[in-house]
Amino acid sequence: MKYWVSLFLPATLALAQSAVTVYTTDLSGHRIPDAKVTSTEPGQRTFMSQSLNGRQVPLQATEARVLSESPAGRVTETITRRYDADGKLVETERVVAEEQKGAGGQSSIKATVYRSDLHGRMIEAERRAIETVTQGSTTVSDVVVNRPTLNGTFEATEKRKVTTVTEGSVTRETDALALKTPGGQFTERAREIRETDTAGGLTKTNVANYELNFTGRMEMMRQQAGTTTKAADGSEITEVNLYAVAPYGITRDERNEGQKLKEQQIIVRTPGLGGTVLESTSVRRPTLADQSKLGAPVKISETVCTGKCDAPPAR
Numbered sequence: 177m178k179y180w181v182s183l184f185l186p187a188t189l190a191l192a193q194s195a196v197t198v199y200t201t202d203l204s205g206h207r208i209p210d211a212k213v214t215s216t217e218p219g220q221r222t223f224m225s226q227s228l229n230g231r232q233v234p235l236q237a238t239e240a241r242v243l244s245e246s247p248a249g250r251v252t253e254t255i256t257r258r259y260d261a262d263g264k265l266v267e268t269e270r271v272v273a274e275e276q277k278g279a280g281g282q283s284s285i286k287a288t289v290y291r292s293d294l295h296g297r298m299i300e301a302e303r304r305a306i307e308t309v310t311q312g313s314t315t316v317s318d319v320v321v322n323r324p325t326l327n328g329t330f331e332a333t334e335k336r337k338v339t340t341v342t343e344g345s346v347t348r349e350t351d352a353l354a355l356k357t358p359g360g361q362f363t364e365r366a367r368e369i370r371e372t373d374t375a376g377g378l379t380k381t382n383v384a385n386y387e388l389n390f391t392g393r394m395e396m397m398r399q400q401a402g403t404t405t406k407a408a409d410g411s412e413i414t415e416v417n418l419y420a421v422a423p424y425g426i427t428r429d430e431r432n433e434g435q436k437l438k439e440q441q442i443i444v445r446t447p448g449l450g451g452t453v454l455e456s457t458s459v460r461r462p463t464l465a466d467q468s469k470l471g472a473p474v475k476i477s478e479t480v481c482t483g484k485c486d487a488p489p490a491r
Contacts, residue, residue: 194483201475210477211235215484225261233263249276268292281310303330315340335362346373367394379404397421399435414443437462440470453485454478 196213212224212232219240224232240254256269273287289302303322308315319336333356340349349370354362367386372379381402389395402416419435440460448454457477460470 194481194485196479196481199478199480201477207478231263233261234259243272247277249274251275268296268298270298281315283308300324313342332356345375346371364394377406379406396435410447412443412445414441414445416441416443436467437470442473451482451485453481455481 194215198211198213199207200210202208210225213221214224215221219238221238222234223236225235234257236259237257238254240252243251243253245251251272251274254271254273256271257265258267258269260266268291270290271287272290273285275283275285277283285304285306285308287304288300289304290298291301293299301323305320305322306317308317310316317336317338319334319338320332321334321336322330323333325331335354336351337354338349338351340347342348349368351368351370352364353366354364357363365388369384369386371382373381381400381404383400384396385398386394387397389397397420399419400416401419402414404412404414406412417437418439418441420438421435438461442458442460443455445453445455455478456475457479458473458475460473463469463471
C-alpha cells in the first residue's frame with residue numbers, strides 16, 4: 177500500500193552503479209537467468225527480462241532528475257517507460273513533483289502524473305498531494321489522489337492517512353486507504369499495519385493487511401511475520417511466514433476463522449568477493465494432504481548483485 181513513496185519521492189536519484197541478476201529454477205531444477213536490473217547514472221534504472229525466444233528485453237526503464245533545488249524544497253521529474261513481453265514500448269509515465277519544506281516539522285509534496293495514450297500523446301492522468309506533519313516521535317502524512325471525471329474536471333477519488341510512531345527500537349506504521357463511494361463519501365477499504373523492532377543483530381517485522389469482507393466489515397486477510405538475523409561477516413538470514421484465510425489450493429471455509437500458514441520463505445544473503453552480494457530464496461508450503469505440515473524447502477530463485485549493494489537486491 178506504500179506505492180506513494182516511490183511515486184512522490186524519486187529515491188532512484190541516490191542510486192549508485194550496480195547490476196542485479198535474478199536466477200530462477202525451472203521444473204527440471206536447472207538454474208536459468210530470469211531478470212536483470214541495472215543502475216548506471218544516478219536516477220537511471222533498467223529492468224530486463226528474458227523473452228520467449230531467449231532474448232533479454234526491457235520491462236521497465238526509469239529516469240529521475242532534479243529540475244530545481246533550493247533550501248525551501250526541490251522539483252523533480254521521473255520518467256518511467258514500460259514494455260511488453262517482446263520489449264515493445266507500451267506506456268510512458270512522467271511525474272513532476274514539487275517538494276516544499278515548512279517550519280515545525282511540516283512538509284508537502286504536489287505531483288502531476290502524465291501518461292501516454294494509444295497515440296503516444298502525454299495526457300494528465302492524476303494529481304497527487306501529500307501533507308506531512310512530524311511532532312516528536314509521530315509522523316502523519318495525508319495523501320489525496322485526484323483523477324479526471326467524465327466532464328474533464330479533477331476530483332478526489334482516493335485518500336490515505338499514513339501514521340508512523342517510533343518508540344525506542346520499535347517503529348509502527350499504519351496506512352489506511354479510503355475510496356470515494358458513488359454517494360460522494362469516503363469509506364475506508366483497506367488498512368496495512370507494519371511493525372518493525374530492531375535490536376542488536378535481530379530485526380523482527382510484522383505486517384497485517386485488512387480489507388472489507390463479504391459482510392462489509394474490516395477483516396485481516398493477510399499477515400506476514402519475519403525475523404532477520406545479521407552475522408558479524410555481514411551475512412543475513414531472513415525467515416518470513418505468510419498467513420492468509422486459506423492456504424494455496426484450499427477453498428476458504430467461512431466457518432473457519434483465523435489465519436493459516438500458507439508459505440514460509442527462507443532468504444539467505446551473503447557477501448561475496450569484489451563487493452558481490454548473493455541472495456537465495458527458498459519456500460516451504462503446506463501439502464494438500466496435511467495443511468498443518470510444511471513440505472520440504474524448494475529453492476525458487478537466486479540473486480547476484482555487483483556494484484553498490486548496501487541495500488537488499490531488487491527483485
